[in-house]
Amino acid sequence: MAENKLRITPKLPKGEDGYKTFSIRIKNETAGRLDQLALYSGRSRNELIGILLEYAIENCEIANS
Numbered sequence: 001m002a003e004n005k006l007r008i009t010p011k012l013p014k015g016e017d018g019y020k021t022f023s024i025r026i027k028n029e030t031a032g033r034l035d036q037l038a039l040y041s042g043r044s045r046n047e048l049i050g051i052l053l054e055y056a057i058e059n060c061e062i063a064n065s
Helices: 028-041 045-058
Strands: none
């Protein structure tokens, strides 16, 4: 008879999970708009910030003046 074992792997130390934690300073209005997006989308502010930042990085262009 096969055994059904729960396999638990060691948790990676903070900083080694592919994510970095840092704080940002944003306008109150921007924070409010972000909270509204979170409310309507059912996603956390953190998730939305990640999605929005990835999109911005992929779709930005540095203007040479």
